[in-house]
Every structure is written in structure tokens, then in C-alpha cells.
Amino acid sequence: MKTTLNNKVKFYRTQQNLTQAKLGELAGITRKSVNAIETNRMVPSVILALLLANVLNMAVEKLFDIEYTNE
Amino acid sequence: MNNDINHEEVCVKYCRRSIQLALTLIVVTGLIAIAQLAIPGSEMLTKNLMTLLPVYLVISIIWLFRLKKKTGILNNTSVFRVVMEDELRVQSLNRAFRHSFLCVILSQIPMAYFFNVTSIISASIIQSVLTIVLGVTTFLTLFLIYDR
Numbered sequence: 001m002k003t004t005l006n007n008k009v010k011f012y013r014t015q016q017n018l019t020q021a022k023l024g025e026l027a028g029i030t031r032k033s034v035n036a037i038e039t040n041r042m043v044p045s046v047i048l049a050l051l052l053a054n055v056l057n058m059a060v061e062k063l064f065d066i067e068y069t070n071e
Numbered sequence: 072m073n074n075d076i077n078h079e080e081v082c083v084k085y086c087r088r089s090i091q092l093a094l095t096l097i098v099v100t101g102l103i104a105i106a107q108l109a110i111p112g113s114e115m116l117t118k119n120l121m122t123l124l125p126v127y128l129v130i131s132i133i134w135l136f137r138l139k140k141k142t143g144i145l146n147n148t149s150v151f152r153v154v155m156e157d158e159l160r161v162q163s164l165n166r167a168f169r170h171s172f173l174c175v176i177l178s179q180i181p182m183a184y185f186f187n188v189t190s191i192i193s194a195s196i197i198q199s200v201l202t203i204v205l206g207v208t209t210f211l212t213l214f215l216i217y218d219r
Binding site: 021024025028029030031032033036042044045048 | 079080083153154157158159160162218219
């Protein structure tokens with residue numbers, strides 16, 4: 001069984017009219033990191049995931065979830 | 072706010088420029104050293120190139136300092152800290168280190184074979200220099216690629 005991390009950071013960020021740079025600024029990371037997370041190039045640490053959820057004012061499991069696929 | 076964002080982007084750019092500069096310097100120095108060791112009769116040329124190296128170094132450092140002063144990074148340590156402690160940067164550093172280490176280890180096999188087959192006098196020294204240059208070059212290049 002293969003697991004993949006899905007994230008809805010972009011969806012909730014745009015919903016709240018935030019730019020990548022602004023979200024990065026609020027979470028204390030660079031715009032590059034936000035972009036890397038949104039495009040699934042980087043898996044954020046627990047601390048960063050919680051920080052992003054905090055900034056976007058929602059539960060972390062709503063922002064990130066695991067998808068199971070059979071191989 | 073916009074000013075801060077610009078500062079962050081400028082800081083990232085500045086850091087990348089510094090790494091690119093270091094990479095160029097290491098590649099040039101390494102190639103000169105290898106040429107000096109491997110090619111007989113190249114002492115004069117490599118000596119001349121080595122004398123130009125400090126000039127290049129001084130010019131580059133002045134350029135970097137001017138860039139730093141012009142962009143005002145010196146006065147904005149919080150932005151600098153955010154860029155340095157950025158998670159993507161830390162992850163990229165770790166990935167680049169792991170991969171370059173693997174590359175250096177694996178490169179020993181063809182290098183050892185090559186130096187065993189050929190009859191170069193200072194083979195072990197050349198292999199050492201080549202390993203150092205290859206390791207640092209791979210590390211910095213991979214870091215620049217991963218941390219885009």
C-alpha cells in the first residue's frame with residue numbers, strides 16, 4: 001500500500017485572499033517554501049504544518065491528508 | 072509589507088549569488104590544481120592563472136559587499152534569519168549533502184580503476200584533489216538545484 005500526502009494549502013490560501021508571500025510572512029517561512037509545499041515538492045515538518053494551519057485558522061487534518069493507494 | 076517581501080527575495084538572491092561565486096571559485100581552483108598535477112609542462116600557465124585568482128576573489132567579495140549594502144540586508148537581520156532557517160533550505164541542504172556524499176563514494180570506483188590503468192605518477196594526490204573538488208561542486212550544485 002502506497003501513501004501520498006495531499007494538501008489543500010493553495011485552495012484555502014486563495015480562499016482567504018492571501019498571496020504565497022503573505023502566507024510565508026505570517027508563518028515565518030519564505031515564498032519558495034510555500035510554493036514547494038503547494039506543488040508537493042516538499043513535505044512540511046509537523047511544526048510547519050501546524051503553523052500553516054494556525055495561520056489559515058483551521059485544523060491541520062483539513063489542510064493535509066493522507067491518501068492510500070493499492071499497488 | 073511589500074518592502075519586506077522585496078527584502079526577502081533580494082536576500083534569497085544574494086545568498087544564491089554567494090553560493091554561485093563560491094562554486095565558480097572552487098571549480099576554477101580545482102581545475103587549476105588538477106591541471107598542475109596531471110599535465111606535465113603546465114606549471115607556467117597554472118602559475119599565471121593562480122596569480123589572477125586573488126584578483127578575482129577580491130573583485131567578487133567587493134561586488135558582494137556592495138550588493139549587500141545596496142539592498143540593505145545588513146540592517147534587516149530578521150529577514151536574513153527567516154531565509155537562513157527556512158525549511159525548504161534546510162531540507163535542500165540535507166538532501167544535497169546526502170546525494171553528494173553518495174556521488175563521492177560511487178565516484179571512487181571509476182577513479183580508482185582509471186588511476187590504476189593509467190601510469191600517472193601522482194595518482195593518489197590527483198584522486199584526493201578530484202574527490203574534494205567533485206564533492207564540494209556536487210554539493211553546491213545540488214543545493215542550488217534543490218533550493219530553487
